Amino acid sequence: MKKKGVKAVIPYLYFLPMAILLAIFVIYPLYSLVATSFTKWDGLSAKEFIGMKNYVKAFRSEKFWYSMKLTFVWTLLSILILQPVGVLLSVIVEYVVKRRRASGVMRVLFFLPMLMSMVAIGLLWQLIYNPSLGLLTSVLSKLNLIDIMNPPNLLGSRSTVLAAAFIPTIWQWSGFGMILTSAAMMSIPSELTEAAAIDGAGKFSQFFRITLPLLMPTIFLGMTINMIGAFKGFDMLYAMTAGGPANYTTLTSIFIYKLSFTENKFGYACAVSVILILIVIVFTMIFNAAGRKIDERFT
Amino acid sequence: MGNGRRIRKFLSLSAKVMIGLLLIVDVYPIIWMFLNSFRTNNEIYANPIGLPKSFDFSVFVEAWVKADFGRALFNSFYIAFFQVVIIVAAASLSAYALTILNVRGKNIIYNVIVSLQVVSGQIILIPLFALMRDMGLLDHLWANILSGAALSFPLATMIFKGGFQSIPRELYESAVVDGCSDMRFFLKMVFPLAKPTFSSVVIYHALFSWNEYLFALTFLRSAKNRTVTTAIQVFFTQWQANWTQLFAILCLALIPILILYIFLQKYFIAGMVAGAVKG
Known part of the structure; x- marks a missing residue:
């Protein structure tokens, strides 16, 4: 009887390495995050319990709301732009370009920026946007579109910095959207489009009436991935603008980092982190529910 | 016409x-x-x-020396290597128990693991930082290896579970009748059958670890512990005016991955797609 009990436990040992590391490095920090969010803490001295004060402070802080607004805009741009551009690239590579070799080469080239770390991307685009020596200034002035004596500083002014900072993200992640879409396109049985072709459907209507609906779950999946990535959006922005000029690109993630590691307001930063993860959870749940609906409808 | x-x-x-x-x-x-x-x-x-x-x-040699790039490459490789080993070992064993072994409460365990996916490194950065300090791991490469591995487990487990599901359970049941142990079945059957899944996990998480920035920036403060990402970022602030070298260091950071990509293109793309689809 006892032997049987021991035997039933053995399979659970397979979870042990993961369970230990998850407990120490994910679950305990998560608990600690919530606990610290109710305290005043400079990172060194003892934590002082202050109840909900950090949360009240956040909701009354203009900087907090501004970072939230930026995060929301950044996330919305990521959801709406990255995957559709990827689909467009995929259509070009798989449909418009006829020669298979050319398609292969283009797939590799469009995917290339995905190999760079987001930090490297941020640094490279810093050089591209440099008002006096950047690639953009030189190209635009050669085309006579700007005055070389007075070049725009896209990363330096409030009105342009967010758009300018977002373009490298498109540059990098559209290649990912393309790969995702192309993989899904290849799994569509060719009988479907062939049958439509026999019925007299042109390439255009084949795509819009058969391929695109079948791609919808994948497109939505790409959007979900970009949504999650946008909430993280730290590396590239921090390397490129460090949240500036002023705090015009200080997304909530950068706001948290600055609060803790330059201002030593660890308790407050924890409260903002808790708010952020709650928002991420809500968004993820909405997207998962919508994803299930789309899966049901289109497959 | x-x-x-x-x-x-x-x-x-x-x-x-x-x-x-x-x-x-x-x-x-x-x-x-x-x-x-x-x-x-x-x-x-x-x-x-x-x-x-x-x-x-x-110029590449100069940039390499100034950035102590050899060391940064070694650190990035060291972190990625051990992180991937831990991820693959722990996550594949869990996924094996979840799909093939007789375990009660599979769904609950799986849902707990999956739900942890919303936790990103950024969210728990502050408590992790404090934890590393208390454990004496601050400014130590193992701080990044362990925390990065733990945060990758949910996704890796999902990918492995997806890969293992195509292995017929009858295979396991008849092996058990023949006296095959669970571990032996894992090593002799599951591993060879699910090799593509293993390679996807390795590629996806190796690339992810290689490009990691936030933990390297926060936990590894001293110059000798810089990774490729923090090394190039520091290089940019130190040598701002030397554009030739700024370009050179960016090239140096890209070249290792580019070479791997040229040789392992198919695996790269399969790995990225697998990581994304299960995520």
């Missing part, structure tokens, strides 16, 4: 031009980066876009 053909020809030509332009816009930043690393600062100052006069590789 002749007119229609001409219109079609015009359309196909303009499509080609558009695609060509798109390709140039897409690839030129990287070409620009490589070309300018061979041009002197004076050449760049005179004209930021142009061809190099000669191919002088000494």
